[in-house]
Amino acid sequence: TNALTLINQVKTLGEEPTHSSLSADERYLFVANYGVHADPGGSLAVLPIDAEGQLQPVTQMSSHPASRVNPERQMSAHVHSVVSSPDGKFVYASDLGADKVFVYRYDPVASPEHPLVAAAPAFIELPAGSGPRHLLFSKDGKHAYLTTEMSAQVFVFDYADGQLKQRQVVDLAQGMPAQNRAAGAVHASPDGRFLYVSNRGKANEILVFAIDPGNGELTEVQRRSVEGDHPREFALSPNGKFLLIANQMSNAIVVLERDPASGKLGKAVQSLAMDAPSDVKFINRP
Incomplete structure (x- = not known):
């Protein structure tokens, strides 16, 4: 029936939890507490998961010093997302308030309660006031690929052995006013040939990029209106034929056709009324 059943719930010990992800071995949930207020600010929380899938209380918390470049938005840490490396050996926390992506080694064997240890180097520094998301x-x-919310850019990195080396920077709002700078979500097509990025503000666009199969660099293919306001998140269908946009401030999920061959987005085929949608996820049944 695809019905969901609540197993349990626990506190993240922070304000505004905005993103979560599982460790590669599914033993822990990593939560990004964004933390709008300067006190306590944002944090990264680690929650163990038991054999039945139940979340256990937070066993590890990490916070970062803010850059304080933007007096309105960067006076404290604002952890916006936490993701693991493809091999599962590292964890990356993007902190909008610090202008850095913090790097942790994942080592649950050494310490089951504190599986994250600061790597060396401990962070990737981004331009002042850029706001990694x-x-x-x-x-x-x-x-x-990293979106920076406040500068509306995509940073392209080469990755190997936990290290991220910058290769390219793409400006999503080149020549546009400040109101057009509000980069959001980033996702790749199922075949890995195209990258999609949302830009909010007054732009309200999805940008489509072709990914160079050799070096990973991006080439712009299309800019497509989201037909709404504030595309906070979006998702590509597993078959690659549709893109679903969560337009948070216009209260709708807009479904666009997609051409898997060219990567381009076509006509809107549905607008589903939804109160302030913030994310869309497909659940794959075994």
Whole structure:
């Protein structure tokens, strides 16, 4: 029936939990507490998961010093997402308030209660006031793509052995006013050939990029209106034929056709009324 049944719930010990992800071995849930207020600010929380899938209380918390570049938005840490490396050996926390992506080694054997240990180097530094948001690894695991919310850019990295080396920077709002700078979600097509990025603000677009199969660099293919306001998140259908956009401030999920061959987005085929949608996930049944 695809019905969901609540197993349990626990506190994340932080404000505004905005993103979560499982460790590669599914033993822990990593939660990004964004933390709008300067006190306590944002944090990364680690929650063990038992054999029945139940979340256990937080066993590890990490916070980071803020960059304080933007007096309105960066006076404290604002952890926006937490993702694991393709091999599961590292964890990356994108902190909008610090202008850094913090890197942790994942070592549950050494300490089951504190499985994350600061790596060396301990972070990737981004331009002042850029506000890193979401990090995505490529299908082949050789590259990574990072959106910076406040500067509306995509940073392309080469990835190997836990290290991210910057290769390219793409400006989503080149020549546009500040109101067009609000980069959001980033996802790749199921075949790994195209990258999709949402830009909110006054732009309200989905940008489509072709991914170079050799070096992972991006080439713009299309800019498509989201036909709504504030595309906070979106998802591509597993068959690659549709893209579903969560337009948070216009209260609708908009479904666009997609051409898997060209990567381009076509006409809107549905608009589903939904109160402030913030994310869309497909659940794959075994």
